[in-house]
Amino acid sequence: xEAFERVAASRAKGxxxxxxxxxxIFTDFMEMHGDRRFGDDAAIVSGxxxxxxxxxxxxxxxxxxxxxxxxxxxxxxxxxxxxxxALRQMKLAEKFGRPVICFVxxxxxxxxxxxxxxxxxxxxxxxxxxxxxxxxxxxSVFIGEGGSGGALGLAVADEVWMLENAYYSVISPEGCASxxxxxxxxxxxASQALRLTADDLLQFHAIERVIPEPKDFSNFxxxxxxxxxxxxxxxxxxxxxxxxxxxxKRYDRFRKFGADTYITVKQNTTNHxx
Amino acid sequence: MKLPKSLFxxxxxxxxxxxxxxxxxxxxxxxxMCISCAKCKAILLTGxxxxxxxxxxxxxxxxxxxxxxxxxxxxxxxxxxxxxxxxRSKNIIGFPNYDKKLWHARLASGENEAVVCGTAKIGGxxxxxxxxxxxxxxxxxxxxxGEKITRLFEYAAKHSLPVIGFTxxxxxxxxxxxxxxxxxxxxxxxxxxxxxxxxxxxxVLTDPTTGGVTxxxxxxxxxxxxxxxxxxxxxxxxxxxxxxxxxxxxxxxxAEFLLEKGFVDDIVPRKQQKEYLTRLLSxxxxxxxxxxx
Numbered sequence: 001x002e003a004f005e006r007v008a009a010s011r012a013k014g015x016x017x018x019x020x021x022x023x024x025i026f027t028d029f030m031e032m033h034g035d036r037r038f039g040d041d042a043a044i045v046s047g048x049x050x051x052x053x054x055x056x057x058x059x060x061x062x063x064x065x066x067x068x069x070x071x072x073x074x075x076x077x078x079x080x081x082x083x084x085x086a087l088r089q090m091k092l093a094e095k096f097g098r099p100v101i102c103f104v105x106x107x108x109x110x111x112x113x114x115x116x117x118x119x120x121x122x123x124x125x126x127x128x129x130x131x132x133x134x135x136x137x138x139x140s141v142f143i144g145e146g147g148s149g150g151a152l153g154l155a156v157a158d159e160v161w162m163l164e165n166a167y168y169s170v171i172s173p174e175g176c177a178s179x180x181x182x183x184x185x186x187x188x189x190a191s192q193a194l195r196l197t198a199d200d201l202l203q204f205h206a207i208e209r210v211i212p213e214p215k216d217f218s219n220f221x222x223x224x225x226x227x228x229x230x231x232x233x234x235x236x237x238x239x240x241x242x243x244x245x246x247x248x249k250r251y252d253r254f255r256k257f258g259a260d261t262y263i264t265v266k267q268n269t270t271n272h273x274x
Numbered sequence: 275m276k277l278p279k280s281l282f283x284x285x286x287x288x289x290x291x292x293x294x295x296x297x298x299x300x301x302x303x304x305x306x307m308c309i310s311c312a313k314c315k316a317i318l319l320t321g322x323x324x325x326x327x328x329x330x331x332x333x334x335x336x337x338x339x340x341x342x343x344x345x346x347x348x349x350x351x352x353x354x355x356x357x358x359x360x361x362r363s364k365n366i367i368g369f370p371n372y373d374k375k376l377w378h379a380r381l382a383s384g385e386n387e388a389v390v391c392g393t394a395k396i397g398g399x400x401x402x403x404x405x406x407x408x409x410x411x412x413x414x415x416x417x418x419x420g421e422k423i424t425r426l427f428e429y430a431a432k433h434s435l436p437v438i439g440f441t442x443x444x445x446x447x448x449x450x451x452x453x454x455x456x457x458x459x460x461x462x463x464x465x466x467x468x469x470x471x472x473x474x475x476x477x478v479l480t481d482p483t484t485g486g487v488t489x490x491x492x493x494x495x496x497x498x499x500x501x502x503x504x505x506x507x508x509x510x511x512x513x514x515x516x517x518x519x520x521x522x523x524x525x526x527x528x529a530e531f532l533l534e535k536g537f538v539d540d541i542v543p544r545k546q547q548k549e550y551l552t553r554l555l556s557x558x559x560x561x562x563x564x565x566x567x
Binding site: 109111112113115117118119120121122124125126128129130133148152153168169170171175176179180194195196200201204206251254255257258259261263266 | 418457523
C-alpha cells in the first residue's frame, strides 16, 4: 500500500475515533473536564478508567462523529487548554500511581488566533518536558493521524504503538508539498518522501509496535481486544520496574534519535567571531 | 557579387560599448553597500548598520543577525570556545534534494549547521551558549541541531553551568522527517534534566522563532526574553490566515503581543542584552554551600 493511501485511510470517514477505543477497551470510564486555567477543550477527552482491574488514566484526542460533534471537538485539533488538561490528568496519575494511556489522532494542534494567544507552543513544550520525568508508565497509541507537535504533545511515552494505517509526521503531506513544490496536489510524493507510515517509523525505532487492522471499520473488535491485552501486559511489567530505571529508559528512548547519524568534518566553520 | 566584409560582423551594441567604456571607469561599489530599513525605509550604510549591532539608528528596527556577529556582541572578548562545530547533517531518510539544500545552506551561512554552540563568558560569568543562525535553512531543527543543543545542555548540567540560548527558527526540519520531530522531545528532555539540577536557562527569542522550536526549548526557559518586533509563534501567520480565512490583528505574534499575553518575561533591545544577561547571571550565582550570609 502506498504511503498516501495509508494517509487517506487514517483520515477515512467512519474510522474509529478516540472515544471508540475508550468505550471498547476500558470499563468504569469517568471523564474529567477542564484545565483549571481557561476552559475545557473537547478535542481532548481525559479521565480515569479501569483496564481489567487496573485503574488507569486515559487521554484521547477525539475528532468527533457527527458534523455537529466534529465542530464541537474542533476536528480533533486541540487548543493549549487541551494539552494543559492532559498534563493535569497526567500529574494526577503520577500522584496516585496510575499508568497513563494516550490515544493520538490529530491532524495537528490548532492553527488559529485563539490558540496562539493562549500559548500553543508553550503548552506543548511544557508537556514534552513534564512527560519526560512523569513518574508513572506512559504508553501512546496512534490510532489515526499523528500530526507533528500536536501529536508529540501526547506521545513522550515509554512506548509508542501504531495502527497499521495510522501515520506520524513532522509536517502534513499537504504542508510539505506546498512548501517544497509550491503545489498542494503533490501530496502523494510528499507522503512518500516524509517516510511517515508505521513500517517506516518502526525502521527508525520511532515506534515499538505496529497493530494490524481490518479493512472494515465496523469490525474493529479484534483490534480493541489485542490492544487491551497488550496494554495490560506491558503496563504490568512497567509498573514492576524501578522508577529511576523507567525514567532513564524513557530519556534514552528519545536521546538516541540523531546521536550518531551525522558527518564529522575536519574543518570547523569558516568564519569566527572573537 | 562581392559581399561586404562586415556582413558577418557583430553589429555594435551601444550597451556593450557603455559596459566597456563608461562602467569600467566608474568607482567600484561593493554589493550590499546600502540597505533599506524594512520599517522606516531609511537608506543605511551596511557598515554603519553592522557597527550599530544591526539595529536601525533611525527607528530601532532589529535586522537579522548571523550567529557569529551575535556571539561577538554578547560574549566577552576571546572567551567563546566552540563545541561540536564540525558536525554536519546527512540525508538520513533520503529526502529529495536535501543534500543540495544543505550544500547551499553551508555556502550561504558559512556554518556547518544552523546552530553554533560553545562555552563563553558574559560580563565575566561563565556559561554555555547556543546561537541559531537564520542563514542556514532558516534555522530549522534537524538531528544535528537537536544533537548539538542536547549535548550543550548535558554538558552544562554536568558542570553546573547556566545556558543562554538565542533562538531563530522556522521549526522542525521536514527533510529529516520524524527524526526532526523527535529532536523536540530530545532537547526538552535535556532541558528538563539541566533544570532539575537547579541550573539557569535563559532563552532570547529573535525574529522569527516558530514551529517546533517554539513548541520545545524556546518556551522551556526559566527566563524568556525577546527582541523588539520579533515574530514568535507556533503556527506561521500565513498558515493561520489561510486556515482562518480572516485578517490577523496588527501586532499579532510579535514580541510585544507575547509580552501582553504573558508568555515572555521582558523585551530587551539588542544593545542592552549583554548588560541584561550579565545582571541575570550575577543574580543566579549559586551561594557557596556552607557560606554565611
